[in-house]
Amino acid sequence: MLLPLLLQIAADRGWGKFFHDQMKITFPPHAEIELDYMPPDDEHVWITFAMTFGNVPEDSLLIEHECYAGMKRHFDPMWYSIGIGASFEYPLWIYCTRETPHVLKMTNLTGDYVTADSVIWMFEMTRSNFAKFQEFIQGIVDFFGGTRELISYIRLQLLLQLYPEIRDELRRALRAEARRVLREYDVYLRGE
């Protein structure tokens, strides 16, 4: 899972912090519950990126999250045996606020009492830092997902292979542009 690495970058920039929360639910036989999980104030956004369960007997609980516009079966990144199999793997990545809570549905599939001792792993940001983070994520999407830019890059490489003598000229021309983009992210080249 690469997504939490983006959060590490956000943490390094001081936009927020990692933490985890605990939630313990005791189910009578065949009980079902659907609940909203959210931060206690309007000021913060929590990105929930993992949820792990301790001491839950296998196949005793059906756990689903509302994620990517639909209820998805829980995939535990740290305990593979929960759930049916690899086809249900998906990264948990929910922007959790009081207006858009993390929706969880849990069903006790057994005739016994079950206690779900869960830990929710998340990253907390203020709303203003979250806006910066979204911009940053969009930048990554544009960089890696922008087909036009990718083609431009391939063309540039071809051009350099055909005419290696223009390399220095291009470097000079592009350096100013690269410097401008880097400055937007508070990165300065050596000697500035």
Place this chain on the structure above:
Amino acid sequence: MKKEKIVVYTGLGDVRVRQSSHPVEVKKQTPRDLKKKEGK
């Protein structure tokens, strides 16, 4: 016969129940409180 409750112990986050098959009791407790109760 009285229907048994689902008991939700929450920590830092808030919980709002959308629907449930049984009555729900939400108890706000920090992990530290839970440990104290278990005598750890």
